[in-house]
Amino acid sequence: MRHARILDCTLRDGAYLVDKAFGENTQRGIIKGLIEAGIDIVELGFLQNEGFGEGKSVFKTPKEAAKYIPKDTTHTEFALMADFSRYDFKNLQDYDPTHRIQNIRLCFFKHERLESLKLIEAIKQKGYKIFIQPVDILGYSDIEILELIEIINKSIPYALSIVDTFGSMYIEDLHRIWALINHNLHQDIQIGFHSHNNLQLSSALSQEFIRMSQNKRNVIIDSTLNGMGRGAGNTCTELIALYMNQKFSYGYKLDRILDSIDIYIDPLKKQCTWGYNIPYYIAGMCSAHTNNITYLLKKNNIASKDLMAILDEIDSQKRKRYDYDLLESTYLKHITQNNIDDHLAFDTLKNHLNCKNILILAPGKSLFTHKQKIYSFMQNTKDLVVISVNFCHQDFKSDFIFLSNIKRYEFWQNDKKFVCIPKILLSNITHDDSENSYILNLNRAIKKGWENLDNSMILLLRILDSFTLKSINIAGFDGYNPFEENYFDQELERNLTLGEIECINTQIVSMLEEYLETRTNDTKINFLTESRFATGVSKLK
Known part of the structure; x- marks a missing residue:
């Protein structure tokens, strides 16, 4: 007889990545695929007081979620998650067999536990099987776990889950908590396990949970398709199903699980990311x-x-x-903790930059597609100082390299050409003591109000506003395009979603507007190469 079952929570835990809006076709397709794969329990989403709508895995009542369940469900059961602080349980209808949602999972934070557990009897009386899901079980002391169990044993819910909320659990932690719960929990209550993959242990922990519970208690393992979930993700449904098939002779249909991943999960990776890093x-x-x-x-x-x-x-x-x-x-x-006195470096830079035309080279792809135009400008412009931003390259002779990005600095610091070029650094880069480096206090340039407040181009423009310049000329400051490479060097590329790209572009425009409206000098700004930011600058100049 099977002692372990899989509860797939893709439509709930994975929903955080898509603003809880998978879309109706994806919702129906995932549910159908999981049923055909023989998954034991499918969690359809959240019960909440607000945030619901077409194509969202958020519902006010089980009846609203039931429309996504196909007629033929074989042996699969269905569940919904209710967060104690986000759901009024007065909205929970009595169980209706025609809705086929048998399970309610009650989630709560540690400080809410006493009030939350009072709901067990009320939910049971409405005809549901109730799962108790205490957030962050590692945040409970052994005594607090025993106190929790003592209360739970009085009401006999369907299951109590071990929830590794932050993916911080090791095998030894699982053994300790399992022993504590299994020894003291009423034998009729099943034990669930929900883990996250921050330490690359989610699958191993789930396997160990199944192995050590055999012949001791019926258990339920949470998983998601391809591990889809916020941050590092969850135990992969395909991995735990494979383990249970091979080691315990279960009969999950892996081809249907893989179909669901191919058709519904892989396309989502274009708009969101998850997994260990x-x-x-x-x-x-x-x-x-x-x-x-x-x-x-x-x-x-x-x-x-x-x-x-x-x-x-x-x-x-x-x-x-x-x-x-x-x-x-x-x-x-x-x-900004390195609050240095930069007056000597600043005064020295004045001698190099004042009354000069400045050419800023950003590492956008247009730097090379418009190389000849840039070369011509460099040859024909008198009193020119060239400043490259966070990079150096043999095709462009720079007078200075400006660096505020610590990762770019550490990437380039062993390059022989980079070492020889004078550098303008901000004080967050604290470990450069070379003679040709000028370190300026980051507080000269940083401003609050934007998530991307440390954009290097914006910081450099603010720094340059302290000097008396003839002109500022910009090349390679293209802006981010979600459909093509953005840098001249593939090693500089960033892994960004469409939403992140839109946010960065919008915030750069906003910071440029603020810079132009508040700058001290009215130095002329000229874009040598195409940039999505050029129009906004020309309007405000």
């Missing part, structure tokens, strides 16, 4: 909400060690949620 590894290591990482990754000037340092500066409980104002202030504090 170093930033989400850091989130798991720090037990931090993935939204903290997502926000900080929008900064141009953020290295992995900075992510770790910034999260370490935030209280361990506060980083389990996300406070964007706190993140912004902590980030700014981190990058």
Whole structure:
């Protein structure tokens, strides 16, 4: 007899990546494919007080979700997740067999647990099987887990889940929590497991959970198609189904799971990303909400060690949620902490830049498609100083390299040509003591108000406003195009979604407008190459 079942929560956990709007065709297709694959339970989405609409996996009542369930469901059951703080359970109708949604999963934070657990009996009386989903089980002490179990045992819900919210769990943690729960939980209550892949352990933990529960208790494993989920993602349905087929002789139809991934999940990767990477590894290591990482990754000037340092500066409980104002202030504090006296460097640069024509070379693709035009300008312009931004290249002779991006600096620092060129650095780059480097205080250029406030071109323009210049000429500042390569060098490319690209372009326009409206000097600005930002500059000049 099977002791383990799969609960696929793609339409709920994966929904965070698509603003909870998969679209009706995708919703129906995923559900049908999972049924045909023999998946035991399919979670259809969220029960919430608001945010619902056509094509969204958010519903006010089970009846609204039922329309996506096909007539033939074989043995598959269906579930909905209700967050204690986001759903009024007065809206929960009595179970209706024609709706075929048998399971309600009650999710709550630790501070909500006592009030949340009072709902168990009421939900059971409405005819549902109820799953108890305490957020961040690693945030509970052993005593608190035992107290939770004591309350749960009085009401006998259908299941209690071990939820590794931040992907911080190791095998040893799972063994400890499993032993504690299995030994003390009423035998009629099943145990679920929901993990995230921040430490690349999600699949291994799920396999171990199945193995160690055999002959001890019936269990339920959460998974998603291709691991789709916010941040590092979840246990992959295809991986755990394969394991259960090969090691326990289950009969999940892998071809139907793969079809669902090919048809419905892979196309979504054009608009959103998920899966293990170093930033989400850091989130798991720090037990931090993935939204903290997502926000900080929008900064141009953020290295992995900075992510770790910034999260370490935030209280361990506060980083389990996300406070964007706190993140912004902590980030700014981190990058501006080297509050140097830069007057000597600044005065020296005055001698090099004052009364000069400035040519700024940004690393956009137009730098090479319009190379001859740029060469001609360089040859025919007197009193010219060429400043390249975050790069050096043998085809362009630069008088200075401007760097505010620590990752670009570390990429180039071992290049022989780079070492020889004078550099204008901002003070967030603290470990350059070469004689031909001029380090300026970042506080001269940084301004609040934008997620992408550390864009290097904007920072350089603000720095240059402190000098008396003949003109500013710009090449290679193309703007981001979602449908083609954006840099002249493929190694400089960034992996951005369509939404992220639109956001960056919009914010650069906004920062340019602010720069032009508030600058001290009215130096003429000329774009040598095509740029999506040129029109806005010409209107405001």
